[in-house]
Amino acid sequence: MSLLGADKQIDKESVAAELLAARSRSLDLLAPVSEPDLVRQHASIMSPLVWDLAHVGNYEELWLLRAVSGAPPLDAGLDDIYDAFRHPRPSRPALPLLGPEEARRYLGEVRSRALDVLDALPTFDPEQPLLADAFVYGMVVQHEHQHDETMLATLQLMEGEGYRPLAPAPPPGAPLAATEVRVPAGPFVLGTDDVAWALDNERPAHVVDLDAFWIDAAPVSNGQFLEFMDAGGYADRRWWTDDGWAWRTGDAVDHPGFWRREAAGTWTRLRFGWEEDLPLDEPVQHVCWYEADAYARWTGRRLPTEAEWEKAASWGADGHKRRYPWGDEEPGPAHANLDQRHFRPAPIGAYPAGAAGGCHHLLGDVWEWTSSDFEAYPGFRAHPYREYSEVFFGSGYKVLRGGSWATNARATRTTFRNWDHPIRRQIFAGFRCARED
Incomplete structure (x- = not known):
């Protein structure tokens, strides 16, 4: 079964490449944004950008570390902070969020471990619903891309000179x-x-x-x-x-x-x-x-x-x-x-x-x-x-x-x-x- 089209097959190398592409997009998207603008809530209907960034890492940890390999939490306290159902968007600035640099380090640690788990998998076992056709990896990749689009909507709402991408x-x-x-x-x-x-x-x-x-x-x-x-x-x-x-x-x-x-x-x-x-x-x-x-x-x-x-x-x-x-x-x-x-x-x-x-x-x-x-x-x-x-x-x-x-x-x-x-x-x-x- 193909990843997207008929010419791209699912294997560990292609999955790793998709994870890398999604992460590069996220980090590049936010690279021009100042730390105050990453932390600030630009509209009550949107999260602070730094919440989205760390949430992406927490979601990856939940599914690619804990669900796939049974790994223990890196920091169990993060699960509550980055649970979108426990905390509606207007309330998220009041949470003890990771700062921008902390969030980037967290993403890097999760990704390093997730790639180790991926490398150790003998196969994408068709008898396991999460692993069949690397489904759980595709879900995580799409989740990150979806949050990138959400962050773009937040960037459009910035006041002042705004984001101004070239x-x-x-x-x-x-x-x-x-x-x-x-x-x-x-x-x-x-x-x-x-x-x-x-x-x-x-x-x-x-x-x-x-x-x-x-x-x-x-x-x-x-x-x-x-x-x-x-x-x-x-x-x-x-x-x-x-x-x-x-x-x-x-x-x-x-x-x-x-x-x-x-x-x-x-x-x-x-x-x-x-x-x-x-x-x-x-x-x-x-x-x-x-x-x-x-x-x-x-x-x-x-x-x-x-x-x-x-x-x-x-x-x-x-x-x-x-x-x-x-x-x-x-x-x-x-x-x-x-x-x-x-x-x-x-x-x-x-x-x-x-x-x-x-x-x-x-x-x-x-x-x-x-x-x-x-x-x-x-x-x-x-x-x-x-x-x-x-x-x-x-x-x-x-x-x-x-x-x-x-x-x-x-x-x-x-x-x-x-x-x-x-x-x-x-x-x-x-x-x-x-x-x-």
Whole structure:
């Protein structure tokens, strides 16, 4: 079984390389940040960056040292401090957190021991659920990449000059052949049983029969969303659910997060400390589910279900389930805007090689809100712990699909399911619309 695509097999060397790549990304991401900014809480909905950093190490210790080898705790007191379920984000600055240098030393010690344990393993025993296909290692790698994206969201919230990463501009956009794509009716396989590092909420694979539908060929752009605003969309009660209207009026929201109104009819945005003209051809981001749903209603359409999104992204006329919209080849720079290459979404039409049947930008650029609540698939089994997915199932969370520019390729695929509260805007999320045939 392959790690991601057909050409990369799971062995100890490839697992060690994935662990190293995730850790290098984490440390490089935070290297420019001052110690006070690592310790400070930049928003009550986010953790101090140094909490995320040490939490990554504690999670690795729990699973790659204790669960795999039975090793005793390095410091049992850290388990409570870095347990995300015991301490909600607003309370974390008051905890006796490791300082930045202490956190880095802790990560280094855990990693050194984890690599020793990995080296001593005779095999990835297929009879042991944690070790089969190196699953527990894949879970830890993806967990670290997910926290890197969370830390990027925190860095976007920094006040003052901000984070200000240097990155090349994304490739230019291009006109699309059509504005929407028809997906024919019929059954397809939702979820997966054969992606080695797929997480429990992606399983099991099961057949779902869908009616034909139309889905946007690209995510909604800043320019398109601005039309909704100019038409009075934020002030028009008709387009909002009851909960959405209560949120909008209660928080006095009238534009996406990080937008700034300048002279009449012009807008800028704040991106990691830089104020820049709003790029009208990029996918809109920092909108919550309620805003996405209101826009879709304004256009006379709706958000796609997650099953519709996955069928559009993964299902071919030949019945083959694609791991990525373009096929089973691992993501590369020509396919999608992933891996924080540009620290921003790319213009619509920038990645024709990554399209699926006329649908563009399905992976990368922005997470895409769907209409679906986060629920278990039929036959779901929590693995290896309930708190990864099961405790979040229910109507309080909406599913997002596809990954953003800040998502690492190891943590996205056509079956990957993200979820969040419908009010969340700090995440790098946008959307596309759908309609019945």
